[in-house]
Amino acid sequence: MGIAMGTDIGLDIAALILLGILFTSSILRRMTNDISNRIFLLLIFVVAASDVFDIISVLLDRNPNADIHMLYMTHLGYLVMHFLTAPVYLLFFISLVDTWHKLKKDIFLQIVMIAPSLVMLAAFILNTSTGLVFSVDNGYAHGPWFSLMYINTIIYVIFDVVCLTQYRELFSLEDIIALVAVMLFALGGMLTQMLVPNNLIEMFCGSVSLLILSIYIQRPEDYVDSVTRLMKHSAYARDMKRTYYNDKHVTVIMLNIGNYDSVKSMIGFDPAMELLKKVAGKVHDINKKLHGHAWLYYLDNGRFRIVFSGKNIKRVDAVAEELNRQLKQPMNFNGFDITLSPFIVIARCPEDMVDFKMLMSFGADFHKKNYYTGSVMRAGDIYSKNQLDIQTNMDAIIESALANDRFQVYYQPIYSITQDRFVSAEALIRLIDPDHGYISPEAMITAAERNGAIHKIGEIVFEKVCQFIASDDFAKLGLDYIEVNLSVAQIMNSDLPDVILSTMKKYNVSPDKINLEITETAAAYAQDVMTENLDKLTKAGLSFSLDDYGTGYSNMKRVIQLPLKIIKLDKSFVDENNNPKMWIFLENTVKMLKDMKMEIVVEGVETQEMLDAFSDLKCDFIQGYFFSKPIPKSDFVAFISDANKAS
Numbered sequence: 282m283g284i285a286m287g288t289d290i291g292l293d294i295a296a297l298i299l300l301g302i303l304f305t306s307s308i309l310r311r312m313t314n315d316i317s318n319r320i321f322l323l324l325i326f327v328v329a330a331s332d333v334f335d336i337i338s339v340l341l342d343r344n345p346n347a348d349i350h351m352l353y354m355t356h357l358g359y360l361v362m363h364f365l366t367a368p369v370y371l372l373f374f375i376s377l378v379d380t381w382h383k384l385k386k387d388i389f390l391q392i393v394m395i396a397p398s399l400v401m402l403a404a405f406i407l408n409t410s411t412g413l414v415f416s417v418d419n420g421y422a423h424g425p426w427f428s429l430m431y432i433n434t435i436i437y438v439i440f441d442v443v444c445l446t447q448y449r450e451l452f453s454l455e456d457i458i459a460l461v462a463v464m465l466f467a468l469g470g471m472l473t474q475m476l477v478p479n480n481l482i483e484m485f486c487g488s489v490s491l492l493i494l495s496i497y498i499q500r501p502e503d504y505v506d507s508v509t510r511l512m513k514h515s516a517y518a519r520d521m522k523r524t525y526y527n528d529k530h531v532t533v534i535m536l537n538i539g540n541y542d543s544v545k546s547m548i549g550f551d552p553a554m555e556l557l558k559k560v561a562g563k564v565h566d567i568n569k570k571l572h573g574h575a576w577l578y579y580l581d582n583g584r585f586r587i588v589f590s591g592k593n594i595k596r597v598d599a600v601a602e603e604l605n606r607q608l609k610q611p612m613n614f615n616g617f618d619i620t621l622s623p624f625i626v627i628a629r630c631p632e633d634m635v636d637f638k639m640l641m642s643f644g645a646d647f648h649k650k651n652y653y654t655g656s657v658m659r660a661g662d663i664y665s666k667n668q669l670d671i672q673t674n675m676d677a678i679i680e681s682a683l684a685n686d687r688f689q690v691y692y693q694p695i696y697s698i699t700q701d702r703f704v705s706a707e708a709l710i711r712l713i714d715p716d717h718g719y720i721s722p723e724a725m726i727t728a729a730e731r732n733g734a735i736h737k738i739g740e741i742v743f744e745k746v747c748q749f750i751a752s753d754d755f756a757k758l759g760l761d762y763i764e765v766n767l768s769v770a771q772i773m774n775s776d777l778p779d780v781i782l783s784t785m786k787k788y789n790v791s792p793d794k795i796n797l798e799i800t801e802t803a804a805a806y807a808q809d810v811m812t813e814n815l816d817k818l819t820k821a822g823l824s825f826s827l828d829d830y831g832t833g834y835s836n837m838k839r840v841i842q843l844p845l846k847i848i849k850l851d852k853s854f855v856d857e858n859n860n861p862k863m864w865i866f867l868e869n870t871v872k873m874l875k876d877m878k879m880e881i882v883v884e885g886v887e888t889q890e891m892l893d894a895f896s897d898l899k900c901d902f903i904q905g906y907f908f909s910k911p912i913p914k915s916d917f918v919a920f921i922s923d924a925n926k927a928s
Contacts, residue, residue, distance in 0.1 A: 293336045293481050296488040300329045303488070303495055315512075315576065317376035321499050324373060325491060327365050332484040334359035339481070342421055352417045360415065361405060364430055366487065367437035368398050370467070374441050374460075377498070378448040379523045382591070394440065397433035404429055431475060438464055451523055459497035463490040508554050509561035509579040517578040517586055518641070524590075524630060525637045532594045532629050533640070534575075534587040534601050535660075536564070536608075537648040539622035541583025548614065556614060560585065560621075563607055573600045584644070601625055601657045609655060624648035628660035639673040671717045675728040678714050683737055688712055690745045691911035694921060695764070695882060696903045698896050702925050705796070707764040707904065708746045709911045710738065730770045739771045740780055746795075747788040749914060758921045764826060766798045773810050778817040792822030796847065800828045819844040826882070841877070848874050850900075852885025871898050 304325050307318075338355040341347040371394065375384065384390060404426050408414040413426040445452070445460055452460070470486025504516035512520075524531050538544075538560070545553040557579070564585055568575050573596040578586040587604075589597050605625050611618035626647055634640040643660065651663060671678065682688055692706040712720040729735040746763050749755050771777055785795065797818065815825065826847030854867055874881055883895045886905035895903060909920055 290336050290339050290481060292485040293332055293339070296484040297329065297332050297336070299485075299488040299492060300325055300332065303491055304329070306495065307499070315376075316381075317373065318499060320369065320373045320376050321491075321494065324366070324369050324494075327362055327369055328484065328487045328491060331359055331362035331366065332488075334362060335481065335484055338421070349417060352421070356415060356417060356421055357405065357408075360430065363483075364398075364401050364434065366467075367434040368394075370463075371437050371440050371444070373494075374444045378444060378451055378527070379520070379529065380448075380527055382529050383527065397436050401429060401433050431471065434471065435468075438468060448526070451526060456498060459493050463493050466490045466493070506579045509557055511561050511564070511577045511579040511585070513578065514580040517580060517588075518637075520576065520588070521630070521640060522637050525640075528631075529590065530594075530630070530632075531588050531590045532597045532627060533634075533644075534589075534597060534604070535624075535626045535628060535644050535647070536585040536587070536604065537624045537644075537646075538583035538608075539624050539648040539653055541621075544619060544621070548619070552614065556612070556619070557583070559612060559614075560608065564604065567600055567603050567607065571596055571599050571603060573597075575600070580644075586644070597627060598657075601627055605655075605657050622648075622653050624651070624653060624658075626658045626660050626663065633660040636673075639670075642673045671714075671720060672724065674717075675720075675724065676732050678712075678717065678720060679725065679729055679732070679734050679738075682712055682714065683734065683741075687714070688738060688741050689913065690742055690749075691913055692763070692917040693904060693911040694909050694917070694924070696908055698901060698903060703908075703921050704761045704902070705764060706760065706917065706921075707798070707911075708742060708766070710742050710766075711911070726768065730768055733770075735768050735770045736774060739768065740784070742766075743781060744784050744788075747784050747790045750790050750794050751788040754914075754918045758918065759925065760921065762794050762796045762824075764796045764798050766800075766828065769800070772799055772814060775810050775814070777814050778821070781818060781823070782821055793824075796824045796826055798826050798828045798849070799843075815844055845879060847880045847882055847902075849882040849884055849904075852905075855883060855885040855887075855891055855895075855905075868898065871900060875899070 304322070307322060307325070334355050338352065338359050341352045341355055375381065384394075404414050408424070408426075411424075412418075413424045414429070415424050415427060416422050441460075441464060445457065449457060466486045467490050470483040473486075474480060474483040504512055504519070506513040523529075541553075544556065548556070561577075561579060564577055564587065567573075568577060568587060573587070573589065574593045575596075576588045578588070580586060587600065589600075605623060608621055608623040611620050613619075624647065628634050628640070628643070630640060634643060647660075647663065651658070689711045691709045691711045693709060694703045695705045695707060696702070697704040710722055710726070712722075712725055714720055726735065726738075729738050743765055746765055750763060767777075781795075781797075784790075785792065819825070824846040825844055826849055827843070827845050828849045829851045830848050850867075850870075854863065871881060880901045882902040882904055883900050884904050886892055886895065886903050886907045888907060891905075892903055892907055908924075912920065
């Protein structure tokens with residue numbers, strides 16, 4: 282079979298132009314230097330080289346005086362490069378699923394994958410003396426072994442299909458459609474040119490396949506952070522999901538700049554972006570200097586990740602220590618020094634972080650849950666596995682607790698200094714999970730506010746409190762009221778008044794038996810919904826207290842505007858009561874609040890000395906471990922009965 286003199290190379294030229302555009306685009310788009318992008322560039326080169334050889338060979342075929350050796354070499358170059366496209370495509374698919382570590386261990390699979398290429402290489406070598414693949418003596422013609430080209434190519438396409446099918450969970454539907462389209466274009470072009478040799482469409486279909494890959498698969502703009510030029514959160518999530526799916530062992534250096542928000546507030550947005558560039562530069566330079574060969578990521582909000590695999594894991598400690606040393610040094614920025622707080626944790630995956638969800642959950646805020654020591658930490662030393670499991674599975678724990686009525690209400694007594702007796706209590710949510718045991722209220726409430734469960738939890742707490750107030754046990758205790766906390770999310774919910782008032786009506790609870798607590802954080806909000814909710818509930822006869830007063834969010838004008846009856850001084854005042862300046866501040870704060878006809882509760886009192894000091898200061902109520910920690914309802918009833926009987 283030969284190629285006619287009238288063969289049109291227009292599609293080949295169009296393909297070469299498209300490939301040139303793709304290569305230029307790949308460079309200008311600053312594609313990342315990971316292996317899939319390197320193989321993609323190799324694909325462009327192989328297809329382009331094949332296209333160039335095809336164009337030259339066709340032009341030489343048209344020239345009756347062409348050198349026979351040159352003619353042979355150009356056709357051989359075209360066929361070799363053309364065949365190499367198939368195995369390089371397979372390498373590209375393997376890079377997308379990141380299974381190199383598995384391939385290295387499977388010798389049989391390596392042989393199976395290399396065999397078609399070895400067979401074709403042997404055929405090309407033998408062709409020099411036999412002409413079994415092709416010949417050019419009497420014009421270019423296919424030999425009896427030429428079909429090996431198509432057979433071996435189809436074998437590699439089957440490998441591609443198996444790879445895509447086996448690891449389909451790693452791809453989105455859009456990715457799968459794109460990859461299938463790539464194979465169909467390549468196969469369609471090959472079969473068309475096989476049936477109609479004068480129709481040089483194969484190279485054009487190959488270039489269109491690469492265009493599809495460029496648009497839908499190789500998208501550096503989706504994976505490269507525009508500020509730091511490191512790979513961003515989406516790339517980190519993609520790569521770590523692949524890591525866990527493929528049982529690949531890696532070690533991650535997690536860098537969270539603990540004071541990033543404060544620094545950004547101080548220097549402004551644009552300078553903060555320049556600061557991030559400097560930190561990213563240090564991360565890159567240290568990794569390069571110490572031959573870490575790690576993958577570098579910038580997630581967001583001052584969080585960086587450095588991922589090591591294979592033999593490079595041995596560089597982890599050196600890179601982490603050098604990074605910590607450099608980042609702790611003051612950085613001169615716009616004429617003044619900035620000192621960062623780099624929280625650095627080394628995490629082995631999956632040894633320390635058993636799955637992807639745990640990795641992401643732990644990395645999000647470990648800097649907020651640990652004191653800054655200035656030393657490199659290890660994930661295994663920070664939290665026990667049970668704590669990590671709780672943090673990772675908090676949403677499921679909350680969902681199960683709601684379904685199985687596991688939330689309990691504990692009560693902490695509040696003592697009246699003037700009456701010398703316990704007059705009220707604060708209701709506090711508690712959760713004991715059958716698998717994980719005691720769940721931290723702070724962690725649980727934070728998660729519940731994030732996933733929206735806080736509203737249902739709040740309704741459960743309020744209903745249990747109303748049940749208690751309506752009981753004979755409560756009536757016998759002679760308590761004035763029970764305090765119930767409202768979260769920021771609850772106070773911003775327009776349905777809150779209806780929920781509270783309907784529940785009180787259901788249990789025939791008088792409004793004077795309920796005091797609702799809002800935090801300083803909630804009070805700092807000026808939304809109309811919150812103001813409207815407070816007004817409705819106040820008109821219904823409920824009173825309000827401000828919890829955690831003095832933790833840093835207070836807007837005194839806002840506090841004055843709110844319908845508050847009680848101010849609860851935060852435990853931080855108690856902890857520093859020996860500070861003369863703090864005591865002056867306390868004396869004036871108490872006087873100011875008293876002049877505004879507000880009652881004062883002091884939280885966190887743990888000693889007789891503290892009790893006497895705040896009693897002398899003429900505060901109204903005391904709450905703290907000196908009297909009792911939060912206790913279950915039955916224990917609370919017994920405690921109040923005994924204590925008030927004695928008093």
